[in-house]
Amino acid sequence: MPGYVITYFPVRGRAEAMRLLLADQGAEWKDDVVPLQKWFAGEVDLKKTAVFGQLPQMKDGEFCLYQSNTILRYLGRKYDLCGSNIKEAAVIDMVNDGVEDLRQKYAGVVYYNREPGPEKYIEELPTHLSPFERLLSQNSKGSGFIAGNKISFADYNFLDMLQNHQHLAPDCLKSFPLMLAYLDRMTSRPKLKTYLESDTRKNCPITLKDVK
Numbered sequence: 001m002p003g004y005v006i007t008y009f010p011v012r013g014r015a016e017a018m019r020l021l022l023a024d025q026g027a028e029w030k031d032d033v034v035p036l037q038k039w040f041a042g043e044v045d046l047k048k049t050a051v052f053g054q055l056p057q058m059k060d061g062e063f064c065l066y067q068s069n070t071i072l073r074y075l076g077r078k079y080d081l082c083g084s085n086i087k088e089a090a091v092i093d094m095v096n097d098g099v100e101d102l103r104q105k106y107a108g109v110v111y112y113n114r115e116p117g118p119e120k121y122i123e124e125l126p127t128h129l130s131p132f133e134r135l136l137s138q139n140s141k142g143s144g145f146i147a148g149n150k151i152s153f154a155d156y157n158f159l160d161m162l163q164n165h166q167h168l169a170p171d172c173l174k175s176f177p178l179m180l181a182y183l184d185r186m187t188s189r190p191k192l193k194t195y196l197e198s199d200t201r202k203n204c205p206i207t208l209k210d211v212k
């Protein structure tokens with residue numbers, strides 16, 4: 001029986017970065033999938049008991065957490081993925097907050113049909129993505145991780161964000177060689193590769209709109 005249970009809708013969404021982290025760290029987890037229709041019809045008790053009325057929820061045994069970035073940070077502390085000192089930890093937090101900012105813009109357009117709409121968002125993407133190319137160039141000249149000298153929880157969030165954007169706009173990274181090389185390095189990590197190539201992952205829709 002795996003110690004971790006991730007409760008979420010049948011999408012990658014805000015649960016995927018924690019799945020990437022767990023897979024790469026060789027940990028097992030169970031996905032407890034909540035059908036969207038039931039949730040929005042008010043038929044899921046968890047909607048009332050969840051701390052902020054939202055998912056994902058992650059349980060580590062009896063310990064129950066909400067808020068995707070809090071969960072990532074918790075797993076980061078548990079698996080030593082928060083840098084080697086407080087300055088590295090702060091840079092990792094900064095990058096993760098930057099990923100969160102972009103995730104919110106992405107989610108606004110992709111999930112909630114907010115302005116500026118997908119076409120304009122894609123047109124503006126280089127402006128949103130270039131800070132990450134710069135961060136990579138400033139860290140081991142782009143040959144390592146998004147921050148620090150070892151993998152951190154922010155790398156999994158960043159990887160998920162890059163893959164979501166590649167799905168939305170397949171050419172969006174073409175003028176960002178460091179991010180392309182980073183994606184190659186990350187997706188070649190053996191345990192991550194196995195997960196990324198698994199049927200579970202391939203069959204998991206990227207957004208709520210992709211749910212059949």
Ligand SMILES: N[C@@H](CCC(=O)N[C@@H](CS)C(=O)NCC(=O)O)C(=O)O
Binds near residue numbers: 013014056066068
């Ligand atoms: N800040 C929260 C946001 C959670 C969130 O927006 N959850 C959405 C799905 S991604 C949700 O539960 N939507 C259903 C609802 O609000 O009832 C986190 O990072 O976990």
